Amino acid sequence: MTSGNLIPTAVLKRKAxxxxxxxxxxxxxxxxxxxxRxxxxxxxxRRWGFRKVEVIDEDLGRTASGAVExxxxxRLVDDLCTGHVGAVLCLEASRLSRNGPDWHRLLELCGEVDARVIDLDGVYDPGLPNDRLLLGMKGSISEFELGVLRARMYEAARAKAQRGELRxxxxxxxxxxRDYGLGFDPDMRLQETIRLIFARFRELGSARQVLISMIDDGVHFPRPSDGKKMVSFDWVPIRYRNVISxxxxxxxxxxxxxxxxxxxxxxxxxxxxxxxxxYKPASEWAVVLKxxxxxYIGWSEYERNQELLAANAYGKAGGVKSGRGGRALLPGLISCGRCGRRLVVMYAGRGQGYPVYRCERGNLMMAQARCMSFNGFRTDAxxxxxxxxxxxxxAIEAALEAERMQLESEAKRRQMIEMDLQQARYEASLAERRYAACDPENRLIAAQLERSWEATLRRVETCEARLSEVQR
Structure with a gap:
């Protein structure tokens, strides 16, 4: 290390x-x-003699491992290249870098432009072999320390996860x-919404059909309103990503x-x-504790759901595929007896036309001759x-079962609307209390609270109208 009185005057005239x-x-x-610090x-x-000092704090909250920009x-490196920097000050070597390439590039530039590196221990001249050796060791120790800390942290987390205790x-x-560990969310409305998603998928066998049916019923799903804290939520119309997740x-x-x-x-x-x-395949997950x-469901049902979702997504030969609508009875449900590909439906004739089933995949993808093509009316009949x-x-048992399923569906729908109404009334009551507690003279706050109260009252009216419609 060089001493303070050996810093050249030309270096002190530059900025630190x-x-x-x-x-x-x-x-x-x-x-x-x-x-x-x-x-x-x-x-x-300034105590070392520099009159012009610049602070670079743009990297607050960024790791120095080299994984992020x-x-x-x-900017520090660019300033060093111009020759206007006389010294770089840091609390310790790890503040500047925790990876070898960045650290040695900085030392190389400091040595070329005759700049100093200063920390709480003293002043270093990267142009001198001894100082360069000492700085290199500090950088290597900093990089090694990061690796040790990471390995210790990851192994501890993995060991705790293997016992199912990592939160x-x-x-x-x-x-x-806090007291008894992991459990259901106490919000019964949220619990019933999740159970309804699984029940609808059991019935319909398609994630998109589940979404459509729940949108028709006006079902809402929570969305965090406080970022990643996951403490407060807003209930918004359900989306496909909510269902599939x-x-x-x-x-x-x-x-x-x-x-x-x-x-x-x-x-x-x-x-x-x-x-x-x-995301990795399920076979490569590190820890799976059944x-x-x-x-909300059993593991066997979860596996069946994954198989059904995979079949719906890719439409493999021999798999199950839900219909896509239209006048035809069997769209997406029958396969070619020769090549095994799924038949497509086309409509011929004027107006709405009549359905025609064709083996079209080979012709479209590889210009092969069509295996078959036939009128759909006779097949559907x-x-x-x-x-x-x-x-x-x-027939009688089927009718009774259909009636029972219909009544259960209506009861579930009515229950969800009643929970929505209960939540809306609570929010309206809370908005009313906030408005009453506000100073009337503070019009800026009072006006906003009044608008919030009116919005919650409109939501109560909407929920009451939906409930009355279902009851009729």
């Missing part, structure tokens, strides 16, 4: 750069003492209780799953870039006769 960095947003919000390096630079560090984020319908999540089948996704590393413009959230907690003859002996 104080580099401030913290690895995560949580550290930025909570570790305020570390921020204060890093900003105090401005006084350290750091605009502040890149991972849970989907809608579950909460971690519930059907595909093994957590609802009582299984504790850890390690469903992985990170991937790529080299972009000569730098390492890591991306997260890439019967870990109470589920024959299938209809066979179906009616098959169910004729049990």
């Amino acid at each position: 750069v104080v580099y401030v960095r913290q690895s995560t947003q949580a550290q930025v919000q909570l570790n305020l003492e570390s921020q204060r 890093q900003y105090e390096l401005v006084d350290v630079a 750091r605009p502040g560090f890149e 991972i984020s849970v989907p809608f319908g579950y909460v971690w209780h 519930i059907l595909k999540n093994p957590f609802y089948a009582g299984a504790y799953v850890y390690g469903k996704s992985e990170k991937r590393t790529e080299i972009v413009d000569g730098r390492v870039r890591k991306s997260y959230g890439h 019967d870990h907690h109470e589920g 024959a299938v209809t006769r066979e179906a009616l003859e098959a169910v004729a002996p049990m």
Whole structure:
């Protein structure tokens, strides 16, 4: 290390750069003492004799592992290349970099332009072999420390997850209780909505048909209104991603799953870039603990749901496929007896036309001759006769079962609307109390609270109208 009185006057005439960095947003919000100590390096630079001091703090909340871009560090490197920087100040080596390429590139540039590296231990001249060796060791130790911390953290989390004790984020319908651990969300409205999704899928066999039926019934689903905190929610019309995420999540089948996704590393413009959230096949999940907690469905039903969703998504030969509408009776349900491909339906004639079943896939994809093509009316009529003859002996039982299912569906729909109405009345009551507690003189706040109250009252009226319609 060089001493303070050996810093050349030409170097002191340049500017000193104080580099401030913290690895995560949580550290930025909570570790305020570390921020204060890093900003105090401005006084350290002035004590060493620098008159012009610049602070670079654009990388607060960014890791220095090389996985993300750091605009502040890149600006520091650009300033070094111009020769206007006389010294780089940091609290410790890990603040500047935790990966070898960035650290050694910085030292190389400092040595070329005769700039100093200053921390709380002293001043280093990267142009001197001894100082360069010491700085290289500090950078290597910083990089090694990051690897040790990560390995220790990941192994501890994995060991805890293998026992099912790691408190991972849970989907809608579950909460971690402080006293007795994992359990159902106490919101009965949310529980019934999730159970309704599984019941509709059992009945309809298609995620999209579940969505359409629930939209027709006016079912709502919670959406977080506070970002990632998952504490407060807004109930909005249900969407397809809500339905499919519930059907595909093994957590609802009582299984504790850890390690469903992985990170991937790529080299972009000569730098390492890591991306997260890439889902892995179920066979590669790190931890799967069945019967870990109470589920909305059983594991066998979850597996059947996945098979049905896969068949619906890809339409493989021999798989199950739901109809797509139209006048034809069997669209998407019959396959060619020669090639095994699924037949498509076309309509010929004027007006709405009549259905024609064709083996069209081979002709479209490989210009092969069509295996078959036939009129759909005679086929549909024959299938209809066979179906009616098959169910004729049990017509009364089938009618009673259909009536029972219809009554259950209506009762479930009425229950969901009653829960919506109960929630709407609570929100209206809460908005009324907030408005009453507001100072009438504060018109800016009072006007907003009044509009919120009116909106909740309109929602109560809408829910009451829906309930009256269902009851009629």
